[in-house]
C-alpha cells in the first residue's frame with residue numbers, strides 16, 4: 001500500500017494521480033499473484049494444460065497492464081512535485097512486451113514457453129551408448145533400436161552436471177559437451193530468431209531502439225556501458241593470471257597436444273557446461289595439494305544431509321544477522337527436490353507471489369557444496385522480497401537487478417570461509433596457514449574470477465543481436481568470437497551456423513538478462529567489505545565472516561528495504577557509508593590480492609593471454 005508519505009503537492013492533477021496509484025497498486029498485486037501462480041504451476045509441472053493456462057493468464061495480465069498504462073500516461077506526471085510519485089509514474093510509463101498487438105504477444109509468449117520447455121526437458125544418451133540424437137536423427141548406426149533412445153535419459157541436472165564435474169576423460173567430456181548442445185541450443189535456433197524480431201518490435205513500441213536498450217534502462221545510467229568496460233579492464237589482469245595458471249595445470253593433465261601453452265582452453269575441460277565457473281577443476285589444480293579439502297560435499301553426504309537441512313542452514317545464517325526468516329507458506333509450497341513423477345524446470349529460482357505472504361524457491365537440490373551456495377543465493381532473493389514487501393508494488397524490485405543477485409552471494413562469501421564451515425561442523429580441520437589461505441582464495445577465484453568474462457559476454461552477445469550489429473546469419477560465429485576474446489576458451493568440436501550454442505545456456509531460451517550477474521560479482525565484494533566493516537572485522541577481507549553480526553544485518557536491511565524506490569546509486573551510498581555511489585572493482589581486487597601476487601609469481605616465466613586464428617575450433 002502507498003503510505004501517506006506520497007501525499008501529492010498542490011497540483012490537482014497530482015492529487016488525482018496519487019489516487020490512481022492507490023487503486024492501481026491493489027489491482028496490480030492481485031493480477032501479479034495470479035500471473036505468478038500460473039507461471040509457477042507451469043515451471044513445476046511442464047504439461048500442455050499448464051502451458052495453455054500460463055499463456056491465457058499472460059494475455060489477461062497484459063490487458064491489465066495496457067489499461068494501467070493508458071491511465072498513467074494520461075497524467076502530466078513529469079510535472080508532479082513529489083519525487084516518489086513521479087518515480088512510480090516513470091516506472092508505469094514503460095509497458096514492456098504488453099505493448100505488442102495481441103497476436104504478436106501471443107506468438108512471443110508461445111515461443112518463450114516452448115523454448116523453455118525444450119531446454120528443460122532436453123536429454124542425452126550416456127557416452128557408453130555413443131548415440132547422438134539430433135533433429136536429423138543421424139544416429140551413427142541406424143539399426144540401433146529405438147529402445148536406445150529410451151536409455152537416453154540423462155538430464156542436465158543432476159546427471160550431466162555431475163559428469164562434467166567428475167569425468168576427466170577428454171573424449172567423454174567432448175561427447176557430453178556436444179550432445180547437450182545438439183539436444184538443446186540447436187533445437188531452438190529458428191524460434192530464437194523470431195523471438196528477437198518480436199522482442200525488438202515490443203522495444204520500439206516502448207520508444208527504445210531495441211530490446212537491449214530497454215533492458216539497460218534498469219540501471220538508470222547513461223555511462224553504464226563504459227562503466228562496464230572500465231570494470232572489465234581493471235579485472236582482466238586477475239582473469240589472465242588465473243587462466244594462465246589453470247591452462248598450465250590442464251596441459252600437464254591432458255597433454256600439450258590437446259592445449260597450446262599460448263592458446264585458449266578447450267571449453268569442456270573446466271568442469272562446467274559453459275566454462276562459467278571452474279570449481280570442477282579445484283581437485284587437480286589447487287596450489288598446495290594435500291591440504292584438507294575445502295569442498296565439504298563429502299562431509300555433507302557423510303552426514304546424510306538433506307535438501308531441507310541445507311535450507312535450514314541458510315535460513316539460520318540470515319536470522320543470525322537479524323534479517324527476516326522464511327514465512328510458513330515458503331516451507332509449505334517450495335519445491336526443493338527434483339520430483340520423480342513429472343517434468344519441471346530444474347534451473348533454480350526464487351519467486352515473489354506479490355501478496356506479501358507467499359514466497360517460494362524451486363530447486364532440484366543436489367547434496368553438494370555448490371548447491372548449498374545456490375540455496376543461499378536463492379534465499380537472498382527471498383530475503384530481498386521480504387525486506388521491501390511494504391513498498392508499493394512498482395518499488396518491489398532490486399535497486400538494480402545486480403543488487404538482487406548480490407544479496408545471497410554476499411552471505412555465501414562468509415559461509416564459505418573455512419572458519420565458518422568448521423563452526424557449522426562441515427569441516428573437521430582447517431589449514432590455518434599461508435598455503436591454506438592460498439588454496440582457499442584459489443577455490444573462491446575458481447567461482448568468482450573465472451565467471452567475470454562469461455558474465456560480461458553473455459549480454460554483449462545478446463545486445464549485439466538485438467541491435468542488429470550481429471546478423472542472425474552469424475549468431476554462432478559471433479558467440480565463439482566473444483568466447484575467445486573474453487574467456488579464452490574454444491570449442492572441442494567444430495562449430496557452424498547449424499549450431500546455436502548460446503541456446504544451450506538457460507538464460508537465452510529463458511530470456512533472463514545476464515549483465516546483472518557481472519554487476520553482482522563486482523558489487524558483492526563492495527557489499528562484503530562494507531558489511532565486514534559494520535561487523536567490526538579486522539584483518540584481510542577474505543577471512544571475514546559476518547555471521548551473527550546484528551550491525552551488518554541492520555546495514556544490509558536498510559539498503560534492501562528501499563527496493564527500487566530510490567536510484568541504485570543512493571542505495572550504494574548508504575551501503576558504503578557515503579564512500580561511493582558507483583560500481584567499484586577495488587574491493588574484489590583487495591579480496592584476492594594475496595592470490596594475485598602468488599599467481600603472478602607462478603606465471604612470471606610463462607605467457608599470459610591467448611591467440612587463435614579460428615574461434616570455431618580449438619587449435
Ligand SMILES: CC(=O)N[C@@H](CC(=O)O)C(=O)NC[C@H](CC1(C(=O)N[C@@H](Cc2ccc(O)cc2)C(=O)O)CCCC1)C(=O)O
Pocket residue numbers: 276347348349350351352373374377378381404405409517
Ligand atoms: C522468478 C525468477 O526468475 N526469479 C529470479 C530471481 C529474481 O529475479 O527475483 C531467479 O530466481 N532466477 C534464477 C537464477 C538461478 C541461478 C542462475 O541462473 N545463476 C546464473 C549466474 C550465477 C552463477 C553462480 C552464482 O553463484 C550466482 C549466479 C547462472 O547459473 O548462470 C542458478 C544458480 C544461481 C542462480 C537466479 O537466482 O539468479
Ligand SMILES: [Zn+2]
Pocket residue numbers: 377378381404405
Ligand atoms: Zn539470482
